[in-house]
Amino acid sequence: MASPTSPQNTLPTRTATNSTDDDAIPDEDSSEVTRLFHERLQAWKHACAYLEDYVAATEKMQHAHGKEYEKVLKTVSHPLKEGHHFDQSLGGVAGMFDNIRSNTQGISNSHYESAKTLKGAVLPIFERLHTELKNKTKELTKGAGKGAKIVDKARGTSQKHIELLGQHTAAFDSTGGSVKALDDPYVLQRQVYHRLNRQVIEENSNRDDLLSVQNSFARFEAHIVQTFQTGMSQFNQVVTHQAEQTRTMYGDMIGVTQRMTPDFEWNGFVRRNNNVLIDPASPKRSLEAISFPNQDHRSTQPLIAGSLERKGKLLKRYDTGFYVVTPSKYLHEFKTDDDFAKDPTPENSLYLPDCLIGAVDGVKFNVKGKDASKKLGLSMSHEYAFKAHTPEDARRWHETISAVAGQTTSEVPEMSAPSSPVAGRNEVASPSSAAPSYTTTAAANEAAGLEQGVATSDKV
Template identity: 25%
Template structure:
């Protein structure tokens, strides 16, 4: 298991990458081992070249130069089916080898300089890898803690809404709290994906570097096999085994197996996570998802003009936002508790302006006696808003009638939430005058207790 130990890959509290890993140290160690292996192979081919002149003396020595298995590698390489199979074939072959030609010595001496150059290049690459350690310093754990706190706030808001929606203010509407959760999740995922990408980058670079090393070794042994094929049957068998088991080895096989086994690296088959796939408590609750959202116009104070805004209708609130951007614009300008409101009349289809009126109930606590005039772009748009709000206000009214007496009996000062849970008083100033709008007469009284509309 990788990451932070969580098993659910889509959990908000799961991290698919090691947040305290040291991949640069491990890779430096790995390529240092590769340099040791190359050093042994260089020694092997140098001795092999000399063996062409004094083969009878050197064959035994050649069989013991390359370690079986590789020295100081631990479990970094496959014991079977990988690069270490070559060492076994070398040992067995030199037990039976007898003759080499001077031409073979010349060809082997051409292999050695390439491996030496590769070994020098590896030393420079190891220094570069060590310099990347700063890329893996991260604040994923910090962002996870902040996410847990935001989810806890969402859980409290959902519980409070389930107990008594009337006591929950607009800013603690689960829909609003969920917006804050998702904003924090975006920060967490951004930090996590930056770290994830750093792992992928170093793994891609490490894989490419190891392929160069393996290909160079393959090329060296390919040349060597061409020389050995001139030998007797023993040499032909040895060459055949090298061709199949080493030259035919996929350059990335050892690397893929290494990354798969080592917990310090990310399995390349793991995809980068996306926000829409993240799950957390309360995400799919009906209270956190809007019923309708879109533009409406609301009459401003003193009946001078209409202002356009973005409105979101939830099961318990009608929220007014400045913009439709729910990633950055998280705080509503106004929140109307549907339980304290009811709808009045609306324009008919023949009107040239399509409006509907929403009033605060005389029995309500937050919007008592106030009214709000909304205007839509079309009759159809007005009606869908009107019908949805009407349905919700009627449901709220029925629930209030059925549960009001029980709520009054059970509520005590010690069980009521603090004042920050209550909506602020959103008043629409009312003046003593009459206005004619689209042929309709709107009358306002001095108390602001309502509007009588004749459409």
């Protein structure tokens, strides 16, 4: 008999993906921002290296000029020949040459001092800045760059489980809803939510890291520009005393440098890359706004769900759990209905067409069957004693389970030691038994004359 949920000659279908503004797996490169900042740091390092080379070359030139002026000094280092023809007092030719020698020596010494100052005071400013840029690059790679890899990994895991959900929801109708417990679309959907939650946490964490880097870059670039200004200012002070012409040329250079505002480059950078940088005013992602394929497929919607109490096998006490009956005809038991605290894998899974359900006694009812979630099918048949919060809840659970259960019985749970439905089944085999205690759903309903049972057998 064909199942009403899976008509014959129906090919498996898959729910189409709806295009939304907030897809489960965003079509974006999580490392794009990191690469952009990495390239920008490279540009700043090259600019800093240019200034280092310029200062170093100027230092060598100043040192060479000192040597050249020593050669110039040698031309007037000896006393004037026939010097006795000249007055040796100040104000004469001899005094003039004395002044030439002292000034030439001073020029040579000033070049040596300029070279020493450039190497010991100005050049380290740019070397330290270059080191800061290198450290910033390492920080970016180990921080935001590593976060981008974690986001990509989390997205890959989510995509894998979404595709797995798509496979089993597509095959749901063609298999008549008969799937393995761990392949139940309801379970797979909850596992997708679990992984999407972790993905969103990683995405938002990486977003915060990138936003922090982005904000720090504005301050860092202002620091770079200010360092350029400080270094060039000291450089100008060293070289301008050599000559008025040199001072004029370098004054023009420092004038251009000083006129550059700290945020000029940063503002231009933001305008050029507005489509890549993160908007601080944009909201963070939330799981409620995410949609994914087959999110609302009927196989993922429970027939009934809520909390029940189940008697333990050893301690014989009732413990509360979250239970759900799925369209795949499974009764799943979970510790909680929270999809995010841990991976929502069922603690027990009863395939109801293979199970036997007893009658309702107030808030209690029993279900006998094997745990279908156990590996290798080694689970033993066990009688599960349930207790609802109210008789109305017990009736609703009983009606839903009876609609898909393989067998029903009119026997009610005992108040003391619970009687196993196996005893009833043994009575069926016993010749002295007046009437069988367990029958198929239709036979049990007909014998008991229960209108509810009749409706249940029709559903089955």
